[in-house]
Amino acid sequence: MEGSWRRAAYQRLDQLTKPQGSLGRLEDLAAEICEIQETLQPALDPACLLLFAADHGLANDGVSAYPRAVTAQMVLNFLRGGAAANVLSAQTGCSLRIIDVGVDADFDAHPQLMQAKVARGTASILRADAMSTEQLQRALTAGREASQQALDAGCRVVLFGEMGIGNTAISSLLMSEVTGLPLAACVGPGTGLDPAGVSRKLAMLERVRERHTDAMRHGDEPTHTLTLMQRYGGFEIAALASAISTVAASKAVALIDGFAVTVAALLAERLYPGTLDRCIVSHCSAEPAHRLLLDHLRIEPLLSLGLRLGEGSGALLALPLLRSSVALFQGMATFSNAGVSTASQSHSE
Secondary structure, three states, rough: OHHHHHHHHHHHHHHHHOOOOOOHHHHHHHHHHHHHHHHOOOOOOOOEEEEEEEHHHHHHHHOOOOOOOOHHHHHHHHHHHHOOOHHHHHHOOOOOEEEOOOOOOOOOOOOOOEEEOOOOOOOOOOOOOOOHHHHHHHHHHHHHHHHOOOOOOOEEEEEEEEEEHHHHHHHHHHHHHHOOOOOOHOOOOOOOOOHHHHHHHHHHHHHHHHHHHOOOOOOOOOHHHHHHHHHHOOOOHHHHHHHHHHHHOOOOOOEOOHHHHHHHHHHHHHHHHHHHHHHHHEOOOHHHHHHHHHHHOOOOOOEEEOOOOOOHHHHHHHHHHHHHHHHHHHOOEEEEHOOOOOOOOOOOO
């Protein structure tokens, strides 16, 4: 995306008291934020992390190193303040909201919890579609409403995370179907499977795809995308796609986390073209398919730290970089204001 706001931002960056381009990626980042927010006075506060949680029927069939019950246990951990997302949210001053769109458990009311449960997990896609058309629409609505509430609260950057045992398996299926890349290249260890576990996971997903060979490519891109989400899931991935597109359609920054969230952003792009141009990808995770997907999309993430946690952790770690880029853009003096000679005006050897 090369628009007028980005060009104007680069013009200002070239006037700041530094050699042109010497702040590297931070300059590109500041210009990108200006373009997304359509201003030369960008702002990144308040910030909010929306963390979508749901269970997957396929998790009962052994696609993860962890049992399905961990999804609910981790949601309780978020609500009690004990997860990495809580620590990093507090450190960065980013509010945290958990959206239950399909966890196989019931939770008491909590100020950080949005209760939007569609069902207690999707169906096992070895035997049925993940969800009905009506359930898909409810998941999409939950995502849209969660983002709209953050925007209505004045958030200028919205971070996106997920929690759902089995969702890397679902993300692998979706990635392969959308990009045309081989399924074997899209399947990885997820939460920590050993090579034998990855092989079992791949074999299971190949069985799933064989079940869905009928007319998967019929219809235009949005129709095909909705069909994929309905057949494979999950509730949190569908909600994320809707939530990301809602933020991208505003003048707020959508900050994307890891593999599953990037797949959701890809789905959002197919539903609403131009969405990815208004997103910033925070990091490349340790899931091998994430690098493959980012390369396919020609996106260079901000960080590469070997993370494979999810829950918005990479987005939270990248948030200070966004803030630093904006602070430099707005706070540094220009050559003319500071009385500093430019390179062309310098008489030094």
